[in-house]
Amino acid sequence: MATGRTHRPATRSRGIPEATVARLPLYLRALTALSERSVPTVSSEELATAAGVNSAKLRKDFSYLGSYGTRGVGYDVEYLVYQISRELGLTQDWPVVIVGIGNLGAALANYGGFASRGFRVAALIDADAAQAGKMVAGLPIRHTDELESIIADNLVSIGVIATPAGAAQEVCDRLVAAGVTSILNFAPTVLSVPDGVDVRKVDLSIELQILAFHEQRKAGEELGEAVATARKAVKRPGSDGDVPAVMPV
Amino acid sequence: MATGRTHRPATRSRGIPEATVARLPLYLRALTALSERSVPTVSSEELATAAGVNSAKLRKDFSYLGSYGTRGVGYDVEYLVYQISRELGLTQDWPVVIVGIGNLGAALANYGGFASRGFRVAALIDADAAQAGKMVAGLPIRHTDELESIIADNLVSIGVIATPAGAAQEVCDRLVAAGVTSILNFAPTVLSVPDGVDVRKVDLSIELQILAFHEQRKAGEELGEAVATARKAVKRPGSDGDVPAVMPV
DNA sequence: CCATCTTTGTGCACGCGTTCACAAAGACAT
DNA sequence: ATGTCTTTGTGAACGCGTGCACAAAGATGG
Numbered sequence: 001m002a003t004g005r006t007h008r009p010a011t012r013s014r015g016i017p018e019a020t021v022a023r024l025p026l027y028l029r030a031l032t033a034l035s036e037r038s039v040p041t042v043s044s045e046e047l048a049t050a051a052g053v054n055s056a057k058l059r060k061d062f063s064y065l066g067s068y069g070t071r072g073v074g075y076d077v078e079y080l081v082y083q084i085s086r087e088l089g090l091t092q093d094w095p096v097v098i099v100g101i102g103n104l105g106a107a108l109a110n111y112g113g114f115a116s117r118g119f120r121v122a123a124l125i126d127a128d129a130a131q132a133g134k135m136v137a138g139l140p141i142r143h144t145d146e147l148e149s150i151i152a153d154n155l156v157s158i159g160v161i162a163t164p165a166g167a168a169q170e171v172c173d174r175l176v177a178a179g180v181t182s183i184l185n186f187a188p189t190v191l192s193v194p195d196g197v198d199v200r201k202v203d204l205s206i207e208l209q210i211l212a213f214h215e216q217r218k219a220g221e222e223l224g225e226a227v228a229t230a231r232k233a234v235k236r237p238g239s240d241g242d243v244p245a246v247m248p249v
Numbered sequence: 250m251a252t253g254r255t256h257r258p259a260t261r262s263r264g265i266p267e268a269t270v271a272r273l274p275l276y277l278r279a280l281t282a283l284s285e286r287s288v289p290t291v292s293s294e295e296l297a298t299a300a301g302v303n304s305a306k307l308r309k310d311f312s313y314l315g316s317y318g319t320r321g322v323g324y325d326v327e328y329l330v331y332q333i334s335r336e337l338g339l340t341q342d343w344p345v346v347i348v349g350i351g352n353l354g355a356a357l358a359n360y361g362g363f364a365s366r367g368f369r370v371a372a373l374i375d376a377d378a379a380q381a382g383k384m385v386a387g388l389p390i391r392h393t394d395e396l397e398s399i400i401a402d403n404l405v406s407i408g409v410i411a412t413p414a415g416a417a418q419e420v421c422d423r424l425v426a427a428g429v430t431s432i433l434n435f436a437p438t439v440l441s442v443p444d445g446v447d448v449r450k451v452d453l454s455i456e457l458q459i460l461a462f463h464e465q466r467k468a469g470e471e472l473g474e475a476v477a478t479a480r481k482a483v484k485r486p487g488s489d490g491d492v493p494a495v496m497p498v
Numbered sequence: 499c500c501a502t503c504t505t506t507g508t509g510c511a512c513g514c515g516t517t518c519a520c521a522a523a524g525a526c527a528t
Numbered sequence: 529a530t531g532t533c534t535t536t537g538t539g540a541a542c543g544c545g546t547g548c549a550c551a552a553a554g555a556t557g558g
Contacts, residue, residue, distance in 0.1 A: 019545060025458040029437065043505065052439040056508095056547055063507055071506045071553045088458050089465030096457070103359045107352035113437060113454040118461070157464055158457070181467060182460040184453075188278065188362060190301035198463050200456050204433075205362040207449050208345070208407070209274040209337050211431040212367070214447050215406055216338030218430060268515060292535065305517055305538095312537055320523045320536040 016087075020061045026051045027058065028084045034077050043074035095122035095154045097180075099171050100163030101131065101141050104186060108162060109137035122154040127167065144171075151178035158182045165189045265336075269310045275300045276307065277333045283326050292323035344371035344403045346429075348420050349412030350380065350390050353435060357411060358386035371403040376416065393420075400427035407431045414438045 030050040034042055044062075048055035062068060062075070065087055069075045085091055096114070098105050101124050109124055124141050126132070132143045142150060150156070159175040161168050161183060168187035175183065182198045185191055188206075191199050279299040283291055293311075297304035311317060311324070314336055318324045334340055345363070347354050350373050358373055373390050375381070381392045391399060399405070408429040410417050417436035424432060431447045434440055437455075440448050 017545075021462050022455070022459055024462070025452075025455040026439075028458075030439075044507095045505085050439070052441075054547065056549090057545085059505090059507060060546085067507075069506050070555080072504045072555045074505070087462070089461040090458065092461075092465065094457075094461055094464070103356035104353075107356040108453065110352045111453060114457075117454055117458060119457055157468075158460055182464045184456055184460060190275075190279075190299070192301075196467070198460055200460060202451055202453070202456060203274075204357065204360060204451070205366060206271070206274040207433055207451060208343075208363075208368055209277075209339065209366060210271055211407055211433060211447055211449060212338040212341075212343055213270050213273070213336070215343070215431045216341065218445070219406075266515075293537095294535085303517070305519090306515085308535090308537060309516085316537075318536055319525080321525045321534045323535070 016064045020064055021088075023051070023053065023057075023061055024084050024088055026053070027061070028081065028088070028090075031077055031081045031084070035081055039077055041070075041074045041076055044069070047075070090118040092118060094119050094158055095156045096120065096158045096160060097123045097125055097147075097150060097154075097156050097175075098160045098162060099125045099144075099147070099175070100161060100167070100187075101126040101136055102162065102164075105160075105162035106136050108160060108186075109139065119158075122156055123150045125150065127163070147171075147174055148178045151175065151180060156180060158184070160184045160186070161191075162186045265313045269313055270337075272300070272302065272306075272310055273333050273337055275302070276310070277330065277337070277339075280326055280330045280333070284330055288326055290319075290323045290325055293318070296324065339367040341367060343368050343407055344405045345369065345407045345409060346372045346374055346396075346399060346403075346405050346424075347409045347411060348374045348393075348396070348424070349410060349416070349436075350375040350385055351411065351413075354409075354411035355385050357409060357435075358388065368407075371405055372399045374399065376412070396420075396423055397427045400424065400429060405429060407433070409433045409435070410440075411435045 027047065030047055031042070033050070034047075044055045044059045048058040051058065059069075062080075065083055068080055068083055096119050098108055098121060101109065105124070105126070109121055114121055121137070121139060124136055124139050125144055125147055126141050127144045129143055131141045134141045151159075157180055159180040159182070161171055161175075163171055165187045168185065168189045169191060172183060172185070172191045172193065176193055176197055181196060183191065183193070183200070185199055185201045186203075188203055191201075193199055276296065279296055280291070282299070283296075293304045293308045297307040300307065308318075311329075314332060317329055317332055345368050347357055347370060350358065354373070354375070358370055363370055370386070370388060373385055373388050374393055374396055375390050376393045378392055380390045383390050400408075406429055408424040408431070410420055410424075410432060412420055414436045417434065417438045418440060421432060421434070421440045421442065425442055425446055430445060432440065432442065432449070434448055434450045435452075437452055440450075442448055
């Protein structure tokens with residue numbers, strides 16, 4: 001995970017392990033690529049390589065969905081694409097709202113991977129009244145005041161939070177109160193939500209810090225601190241509680 | 250994670266479990282907030298709540314770093330901030346390059362959480378010659394041709410890939426050849442790298458698909474498919490192999 | 499129809515991560 | 529100094545995830 005996932009007691013949803021669910025999109029992407037090249041069938045070995053996982057793991061993952069393979073041949077690409085899509089709920093239309101249209105929010109709004117997977121950006125919401133009405137990615141920015149009605153009118157159940165850290169919890173509370181039950185959080189804060197609401201977290205800063213940890217270790221072990229001391233050591237300038245004007249990722 | 254992490258055989262780096270390393274930045278953030286409020290000490294219970302984890306887990310995590318707590322009192326906030334920062338390598342200066350300055354790349358360049366953690370954006374690199382020289386976040390966009398020299402001149406060991414999926418592997422190869430040993434990948438592709446290079450992956454599309462899976466499950470169980478059928482089902486429009494003009498996240 | 503060969507599906511064992519529960523340690527008051 | 533009270537640090541048990549290794553299944557050729 002690079003991505004941080006949030007406190008889920010590793011619930012086994014409908015018999016499908018959480019770890020498997022997290023890999024299904026990976027398989028789906030690899031299968032879609034094969035489908036475009038009109039490849040009819042694929043073995044677990046080939047597909048596993050394409051998805052960057054172990055072939056035994058892949059076969060076990062698929063076994064949770066049912067027996068869709070043919071021994072001696074492999075898996076039917078088209079059929080598997082359909083089954084995984086259905087399992088993930090991608091055959092439905094999922095309206096999504098993005099709250100916080102700063103640099104990141106705008107980038108997300110322009111993201112091409114949305115529509116192709118059944119996700120549809122229903123509305124863009126920002127607290128800055130001066131931004132209201134401005135067009136981003138073909139949609140007008142709406143003011144936060146309209147949040148509740150937008151959620152209700154569009155039957156939105158998935159919300160994306162791309163606000164500064166300080167505003168995230170309040171936005172989260174309002175989204176949940178309005179009926180949103182799944183939240184993707186880009187703000188660097190721990191969100192508290194009632195039971196029944198899923199939160200997933202994406203935190204660039206954390207990912208970089210994890211990389212730095214291993215990087216430091218590599219430099220220390222392999223080069224005898226040579227590189228480490230070459231980089232000029234700096235004392236920590238400050239913190240990042242509420243990031244100012246700039247959009248936190 | 251939400252964040253997708255990439256094939257790391259759960260190596261235990263220097264005795265500190267990978268899962269613990271992934272939580273250290275979380276603790277650090279909570280501690281930094283306490284430090285700003287001039288809170289001198291904190292108990293494992295309080296800190297665990299603030300970081301959204303179990304208190305026993307937090308204590309065990311800290312025990313891998315050494316015994317920094319005082320029984321009956323708790324942990325010294327400032328001291329712990331320093332220890333974790335040092336453990337994560339944040340007392341060093343980490344120059345970072347961002348390759349692919351589309352919507353997302355620009356958002357990352359403007360991200361405020363970089364500098365505050367010892368990460369410094371050394372350069373922005375894009376393949377589009379027409380973009381070269383344009384200023385983003387106070388830095389000029391440099392052309393891909395300069396990639397190797399930029400890496401070498403700045404002793405860069407961490408690279409961020411925010412290019413379209415089709416370009417990611419080539420960029421990755423060049424970064425690695427130039428000396429980069431840690432990569433944060435935002436492109437929706439599986440990157441293959443030699444041993445000794447760390448890759449972490451952030452994939453918005455995957456996070457949303459995981460949310461959709463649970464959302465579908467909730468709707469199916471609790472509302473008896475009512476909502477599910479209310480949303481108009483759509484057939485999948487297409488795939489996302491190489492996303493066209495728009496920046497993939 | 500039978501033999502052979504490929505590939506799936508899974509039983510099993512192992513290791514990591516999480517959590518409980520408690521003993522040890524130290525602060526603090528008397 | 530002694531007792532009480534709070535909180536840490538960790539031993540131990542449990543559960544999930546992973547990967548090996550193999551038997552069963554089916555395709556394919558003779």
